[in-house]
Amino acid sequence: MVKFQETQLDRTFSALSDPTRRALLARLEGGDAVSVSELARPFTMSLPAVMKHLDVLSDAGLITRTKTGRTVSCRLNADPMEEAMGWLARYQRFWTQRLDALEAMLNERRRKADPDGDA
């Protein structure tokens, strides 16, 4: 049972499914590079564990790592998220639709409660 092709979208969603990894990305949200040890500091888990998460993020293309001296700096690359957003966007009408329905219902209630509301 070999996994013959894993798409970018698979990797992106999979990488985002873990709270530790989302926290790491959030830490990089500022836009500037952060060292591995600094990224790991807030977590109680071991450094190798954080490293593995960084590997996953790296494989998904969500971060880039550059080594200078003995420290490795990680930087966010949000590009793969664009495709994920695009995929989700196709379903957006479902909840906006739902919100439209809610708004319509509220308008209806308002109209009934105050028949001269627009007079």
Next chain:
Amino acid sequence: MVKFQETQLDRTFSALSDPTRRALLARLEGGDAVSVSELARPFTMSLPAVMKHLDVLSDAGLITRTKTGRTVSCRLNADPMEEAMGWLARYQRFWTQRLDALEAMLNERRRKADPDGDA
């Protein structure tokens, strides 16, 4: 090593990370309910395998199942995707920013190539 809390976002992204499950959701995009066997038909994998995917989607709240007689109908519920979109949206500026930079660069090239472009 117990998994003490799995958030909605975890389940949503995790559910979306599999191409089979995304295909199932796409099949339900029309908005109307589809039976389990009809959902399974396009796939080469066994029915129980598809069932498990439906279980995952169900646990993530992305589909609802209603049984009438012996057939079970599945319907899309896109609501959990809204939170996922919301999470991704925080990073949107990174790629729009990139597109803005691209556009700026193209404008610059255009200006250089044709200095009287706006004359």
Next chain:
DNA sequence: CTATAGCTTAACTCAATGGTTAAGTTTCAA
């Protein structure tokens, strides 16, 4: 009433995930 359509459950396999500890490598600082 019986056979089958339409699921569902159970039991199993194998690979991947997410964590650990321990040991190794490279670079900088004293």
Next chain:
DNA sequence: TTGAAACTTAACCATTGAGTTAAGCTATAG
């Protein structure tokens, strides 16, 4: 030049995930 800081690699473990086959359970069609 020695030691520690900053990773990295390796080996291991438990759990989960994605698939399988086989058997079971309703509901309906004949």
